[in-house]
Amino acid sequence: MLALASGLIVLRFLPAIPALEWVLLMLGAGLLLLVVRVYPAGLFLLGLSWACVQGQSALDDRLSPALDGRTLWVEGRVVGLPQQSDAVVRFEVRDAYSRHATLPSTLRLSWYGGPPVNSGERWRLAVNLKRPKGLLNPQGFDYQAWLLAQRIGATGTIKDGQLLAPARHAWRDGLRQQLLQVEANGRAPWLAALVMGDGSGLSTDDWKLLQATGTVHLLVISGQHIGLFAGLIYGLVALLARYGLWPRRLPWLPWACGLAFAGALGYGLLAGFEVPVQRACAMLGLVLIWRLRFRHLGVWLPFLLALNAVLIIEPLASLMAGFWLSFAAVAVLIFTFSSRLGPWSWRAAWLRPQGLIAIGLFPMLWILGLPISLSGPLANLVAVPWISLLVLPAALLGTVLLPVPWVGEGLLWVAGGLLNGLIWGLKWLAGTLSPWLPASVPISVWLLAALGALLLLLPAGMVLRPLGWPLVLLAVFAPRTLVPPGQAEVLQLDVGQGLAIIVRTRHHTLLYDAGPKVRNLDQGERVVVPALQAMGVGTLDMMLISHADSDHAGGALAVQRAMKVKRVVSGDVPLLAEQLQAGPCNSGERWEWDGVKFALWQWGGATDGNQRSCVLQIEASDERLLLTGDINIDAERAFLDSPLAVPTHWLQAPHHGSRTSSSMVFLKNLSPSAVLISRGHGNTFGHPHPQVMARYKALGMGIWDSAEHGAVRFRLGTFGVAESLREQRRFWRD
Structure with a gap:
């Protein structure tokens, strides 16, 4: 039974599902081993074969790439209990059907401002469909894996819809409505x-x-x-x-x-x-x-x-x-x-x-x-x-x-x-007592701590039991990888349509922008804070918010609530000073942390929030990174007259690669080797614009796109290449 379970669980760690011929070969080998009574190996292969068949079946039931981003009329039956919060109705539709395309059997849909939807109803809906996709960050929730485990083949946003048939035998939904209407000392939702x-x-x-x-x-x-x-x-x-x-x-x-x-x-x-x-x-x-x-x-x-x-x-x-x-x-x-x-x-x-x-x-x-x-x-x-x-x-x-x-x-x-x-x-x-998220450690350290926990579970009097506490305490006093002097660790987080970049030197940490907040979805709380804690960061030396747009500043309050922030700087002080106690972006200010140089710039002639973005240049061992916020072409032109307009190796794409930024003259003067793009997959703004992408490619720049690569990490000062989380292959990731 252990061998069979092991074969079934191995699926979780596969980088890719083997081809059909390999699965058939494993199945045949497993059956042969059972015949010759080599039961553990045979059951392991049988379990792995079955898991691969089911995994491939779930992958095949996902939305076709050709339909990604298209709006289709879809018919289907509502299953489960629809959820409604912040004027958004979320529910799943099973047996989805369209006259124009073959669809996955189960869709997870959101209807902003939609009418009440009940389990068991049949609807005809105009849906903008998307392939399963999710953010990918250190210590982050893998939404794409969750969707596959639920066998949800596509997500979508409803544009319009009409009820075709009322619910039949939807007793659970009716019972839920009864529970929610009961005056239960204000705790009806908890009882539901x-x-x-x-x-x-x-x-x-x-x-x-x-x-x-x-x-x-x-x-x-x-x-x-x-x-x-x-x-x-x-x-x-x-x-x-x-x-x-x-x-x-x-x-x-x-x-x-x-x-x-x-x-x-x-x-x-x-x-x-x-x-x-x-x-x-x-x-x-x-x-x-x-x-x-x-x-x-x-x-x-x-x-x-x-x-x-x-x-x-x-x-x-x-x-x-x-x-x-x-x-x-x-x-x-x-x-x-x-x-x-x-x-x-x-x-x-x-x-x-x-x-x-x-x-x-x-x-x-x-x-x-x-x-x-x-x-x-x-x-x-x-x-x-x-x-x-x-x-x-x-x-x-x-x-x-x-x-x-x-x-x-x-x-x-x-x-x-x-x-x-x-x-x-x-x-x-x-x-x-607040929750605690231990810092990420090598697998060897984790195994020692897990061994310590096992020893502590032994009955009292066992000889090795006292060794458990020192091993478990490795989680508290885990060895932290320090950045060498003169270098900086840079992590661009995958926060969707927004920006958040962590810069860590040997003894200091800076956060450039804090990700978006849309309704009750705060990426500062969900993504930025866990990533900082996983790096072992308990105090931020500086949080620099380029400007006040919600896709850059939305998560700042969550970060400030979760940990001590010594200094907050913003390009939009009047809009953020009251909330964050932010100080101004002093153009021309320079400082040095652990042999790494930092410098600020802001256009004095800015007329809107994007143009007022506080630009940060970081230099480590003659390798430079330029973080630009949402500056546009006019601000770029003004930047070229500043002392910071020198050859730059890494460039954060201005305004997420918008058509109004990344001018050719700006790119040629800085001649970056690589560009970091932070944006949401299939965003409504069309970022990055095809013309801008063409410029990047024409200049031979390496492109690191959060929507395609997930979180991106590199070491400034080593002239090395970046690493993305999607390089850690799993069979469910595109």
Whole structure:
């Protein structure tokens, strides 16, 4: 079973899916090895073959490149629970059909200012379709992998639409609407998340609170709730049987297992029966079968069976962080509980699991680039029994009894009040202990820390156990790669249609622009801050905001809230001074950090924000980088009269490669070897303009485009080449 699971999981790390003939060869070799009884190798190849077939099937179901960016009329059925926030309706359409092209079976669509959409409805929609694409940054969420794991073949923005057929049997959507209309002490959206796995009603602040306290799994990932609900049913039958209240003609153990599994399936259907719920039901079913018939085979058997069952049903589950975290948490509990010679007291059984899970999941969270909640063990110590024993039973019973006047709503009101008490405590904890994201380290250091966590999970008295703490503390005191004097590490982040560039010398760090903020999507918080933390940066020596446009300054407040910023400089002081306490861009100012020279320039004759962009020149060992913001041709002409107009090796494309910038005279005078373009894939502005790209190519400049390469990193002062994250090949990346 370990060999089979390994073969299925290898898919996660493949740079490309093997060709069909190689897959058939692996399948044949696997079957042959099984015939000759070389079971581990044979099962490994069978698992890998099946995973490759499913991976290629998902890739083949993506939107054709020829249709990328085109607007088509599409018909399809709405599935799942549509989400509405900030006047945007987001939902998925299955069985998508167009008379003009073949479409993926599932689309994920956004309708800005659209009407209410309900699950089960059939719509005809004018959609601007896009191939699955996402930002690619260090420590960043891989949206493209998530879309593939969900088997979503295209995303799109709706321009117009008409309802073709109303929903049929859309009981989940109707029930959700009922829950949201209940006066539950103001916590109706939380109850909808808890009962139905629908977190669309939770605000951004709600999500931040759950993430900061490590309690997201209690609200929307319903696997734990399903297990607890099944446990309550099993425990009730066992209690009745113990006191002679269960009918003697019915053997209590089979009935307890059967009713528990039936209850789990019912709750799973209520929660949408998506991948986490399927995983929970599969694991629960195997545990109940083990309890009923196979206890003599040990506790690891149902775990391995569930692992293989989930991966065989959906091999792409290994692309999702939730898969790794849920199985790792269960493995930690099995390892720690089954390795003890005697039972724990009730107090130890309540207190120890949360600490052990925190230690056991720490390496997994670290390597997945997820923040580690320092308040999580304490928060879950209270939240798990509070939700499981008080809130969940009241919420489920209230939902079932909603048709009964007063009773159902009364129970939901009680559940909402209980949630209010819990939320108050979580807010206090989140304000006391903030989440922590360890710096990125070499894999060897991570392996040592993971070994330390494993040692700490051993029973007390084991000889090597005390060595665990020094190894785990490598995460806190991890060796940091220092930039040599006279050099600068430059990282252009992939923030979509905007700009954010980190410049780090040996002892100083500068951030040039902070990425965009559009509605509640703040790339400063989502991309810039995690990237800085992954580099081990706790304090910014300077945050330079070129000008006040939201695609450059939108994320600045999030950065300033997340870490200490010693100095803020901006080309648009009147617009940003009050928010960021920014100082002016003093044209002509120069300074030196660790042997690297910096100089500022701003056009005194500027008449708009783009022209007022604060330009920064960085020089390390005679290699230069020029960061230009959004200056246009007029500002470029003025710049050529400044002392900074000298040959430059790296140029940040002015105004994202707009037609009104990057004039030929500007480029010829600076003669850059390479250009950095930061822009959103398929942006509505048409950046970079074809004429500008033609100029770059005519001058033989290397082009590093965030939309094509993801985040780009290079070392200024070495005259080397840049590296992009897309060079780290994965089969799902274009």
